[in-house]
Amino acid sequence: MNPTQLATHIKQTAYDLGFGFVGIARAERMEPEEQRLEAWLNAGHHGTMQWMENHFDKRVDPTKLVPGAKSVISLLYNYFPADDTPSQEAPKLARYAYxxxxxxxxxxxxxxxxxxxxxxxxxxxDGRVFVDSAPVLERDWAARAGAGWVGKNTLLLNPKAGSYFFLAELISDLAPAVDQRIRDHCGTCTRCIDACPTEAISPSGYVVDGSKCISYLTIELREAIPEEFAGRMEGWAFGCDICQEVCPWNRFSTPHDEPAFLPHPELPAMGPREWQEMTQEVFSRVFRKSAVKRTKFGGLRRNVRFLGE
Incomplete structure (x- = not known):
């Protein structure tokens, strides 16, 4: 196959497996992104996530992760739910964790x-696959591969489907034809900036102070949630979807058809009382296979209690 035929073949094979969008970029050091990452880390926007300072060279150069790599294939997998009941009343759950x-x-x-x-x-x-599992700048690679642009909320936005996608990569020695970037379509819109209750998004957008983000506070932070955020969590107990909910591009989101992403049968019926009285047994049963287990029972209970303060 020539490079164009190979690219078409790769994409069709990925579509057959349920991936929604596929883009291809040349494997090379990311110079502009390197400078932005360094500035973001120097500003302390990663909070207590010290691990983000590790393996800097690997984050900005895929050939450090996969020697001999020629391409980075970025893939998007839809997770937008048909029923978003768990995100409607506090305590709320980010849609990706259903x-x-x-x-x-x-x-x-x-x-x-x-x-x-x-x-x-x-x-x-000769390559490796990644799903938020290694020092890979996933959103930047997806943008380089033409799968969307990085919006003011710093999420990847696809003009046909919004942002409710998981990102994944295949970095390998394959050399298919690469795709062109698409331009930024955020324009003068500031809905995500205006809607963020903790003011985590910079006034001009495109930079998020992770230490103020509700997703960070409810998942990554292992210490007590600072009192300055009391009354500002908007009911979110695990993660946050506010900047996605208000984004105009998500009017194009369509429900996924992945059975594995359907919520546990008990989850949609859980109201404030069930969340407040949750036991370790219930947590283990409902969230045994969910990303929610990352925060552990103690962390989730901390979050729920903080919402009630």
Whole structure:
């Protein structure tokens, strides 16, 4: 296959596995992104996430992760739910956490993608797959690959489907034709900036102070949530979707058809009382396969109690 045919073949194989969008970029050091990341870290916007300072070179150069890499294939997997009941009344749950942990679900899809490509190409692929599992600047690579642009809320926005997507990558020695970037379509819109209750998004957009983000406060922060955020959490107990809910581009979001992302049967019926009285047993049963287990029972209970203060 020539590079164009290879790109078409890769994308069709990925679409057959349920990926919504696929873009391809050349594997090379990311110079503008490197400077932005360094400035973001120097400003302390990563809060207590000290691990983000590690492996800096690998974050900005995919050939450090995969020696000999020629391309970064970015893939988007839809998780927008048909029923978003758990995000309507406090305590609220970010939509991405309704079903099974995306790390496992999407990684299995990626491994199957590599298997099918190796079978069809009749040779092994020297590469690695990633799903939020290594120092990879996923949003920047997806933007480079033309799968969307990084919006003012710093999420990847796709003009046909919004932002309710998991991002994944195949970094390998494959050399398909690369895609062109698409331009930023945020324009003068400031809805995400205006709606953020903790003012985590900078006034001009495109920079998020992670230490103020509700998702960080409810998931990554292991200490007590600072009192300055009392009354400003908008009911979110795990993660936050506010900047996605108000984004005009998400009017194009359509429900996913991934069975693994359907919520546990008990989840939609859980109201404030059930959340307040949740036991370790209930937590383990409802969230056993969910990304919510990342915050652990104690962390989730801390979040729910903080909402009531």
């Amino acid at each position: 079903g099974q942990d995306y790390h496992h679900v999407v990684r299995a899809k990626l491994k199957e993608l590599v298997h099918r490509l190796e079978e069809s190409l009749a040779h092994p692929i």
